[in-house]
Amino acid sequence: MGNYSNVLLETSDNIATLTINRPKALNALNKDTLLDIKAAAQEVAEDENSHVLIITGAGEKAFVAGADISFMSKMTPQQAREFALLGQDVFRTIETMGKPVIAAVNGFALGGGCELAMACDFIICSENSKFGQPEVGLGVIPGFGGSQRLPRIVGSNMAKQLLFTGEIIDANEALRIGLVNSVETADQLMEVVTKKVKKIVSNGQISVRYCKEAVNEGMEADIDRSMTLEANSFGLCFATEDQKEGMKAFLEKRKAQFKGK
Structure with missing residues (x-):
């Protein structure tokens, strides 16, 4: 640093x-x-x-x-x-x-x-x-x-x-x-x-980032626009390895190993 x-x-x-x-x-x-x-x-x-x-x-x-x-x-x-x-x-x-x-x-x-x-x-x-x-x-x-x-x-x-x-x-x-x-x-x-x-x-870092964006941008938009923002980011999460690992780990009853990808 x-x-x-x-x-x-x-x-x-x-x-x-x-x-x-x-x-x-x-x-x-x-x-x-x-x-x-x-x-x-x-x-x-x-x-x-x-x-x-x-x-x-x-x-x-x-x-x-x-x-x-x-x-x-x-x-x-x-x-x-x-x-x-x-x-x-x-x-x-x-x-x-x-x-x-x-x-x-x-x-x-x-x-x-x-x-x-x-x-x-x-x-x-x-x-x-x-x-x-x-x-x-x-x-x-x-x-x-x-x-x-x-x-x-x-x-x-x-x-x-x-x-x-x-x-x-x-x-x-x-x-x-x-x-x-x-x-x-x-x-x-x-x-x-x-x-x-x-x-x-310990959580999926891509999803944490999307959460921050959804809250910050949604607070400045009307409710319909902000709901669309949320849906868009929710969809984007499913293009990540972290989503697949997170849900797989849940179903297998183990701790997820996220890679931020």
Whole structure:
């Protein structure tokens, strides 16, 4: 895996782990960090040995505490727009990757950090996690997709409350509103995430990818179009060796040995 200045990228047992590694800055996102995240994500996307990506933050305090405000404070309107477009592009790279991406949130996930977590397929967090889009308190709005993904995940009314107030919520409230899938103790977080990810890795990777595509594309389409998307992908599964092996193994009452073909 490539060497990066602001992130760490490791792979083991078909699982890639991308760690945002600026703990002294609470892993805040500046331009260089965003570019590293994109390059690392693209590396994982192209790596045949990496089936799932976990994204987390270095240290015990923060996943990502937000975008780097000292970096943003002197921007012109055009520079700010370009920075927003960069962040959106990086997070769309994660969101549209043909592999599952799981956020393991360990502490603050504020502003850009919350936006990064929401770009992942789902979020598992530690008890000490805090979530929020506090941008209105800085006189701005979310720029990396927060105003668009938050309502899609928690509904428009709750999203508006969080966006308009800028309030920061704890892990249990994040669970209650459906922002995160589960809350774990800090020392068990990565163990729980890894167990979940190993379950994903044990399944047919082509079908997992088709599931991600069906959900992501179907959420943006009307129900009839999205049903057609599902039927098309369901049909394509039957052109794979994995489908034949999966069903054969079921009928023979044994564990399937998928090859991703």
